[in-house]
Amino acid sequence: MNAHTALIDRYxxxxxxxxxxxxxxxxAQTWASDATYVDPLLSAQSHxxxxxxxxxxxxxxxxHTFRRTTAVDGFADRLRFSWELSSPDGVSIVKGSDFGQVDADGRLRTMTGFLDEVPGAA
Structure with missing residues (x-):
């Protein structure tokens, strides 16, 4: 398992x-202290x-649970992967793809999420 995959599994x-x-x-182990997260519905800064x-x-x-649905693709300090959110009975209700940047210490500095499939979207 490479460092990017281990980082995203911890994510x-x-x-x-x-x-x-x-x-x-x-x-604290996974994100830089000044990290940012943004997607179409949410945003956050810091731990x-x-x-x-x-x-x-x-x-x-x-x-509900999140899980990675693709391998983590990365180079240098950039990475990407896809995921899904599943209901308690295992039905996938949302799917997305995230793109991140890692800091010099190997922690997440930024994460940008895209929603690929959402309920009711045509």
Missing amino acids: FDIWNETDAGRRLTLI DGIDAMIRAVHERFPR
């Missing part, structure tokens, strides 16, 4: 972590902002 561990203390520890954003997603979609 998904964060999205799926419901224990607030454990999630904050994972965020606290990223944690608040993920907590809000957990509140809106309880017991």
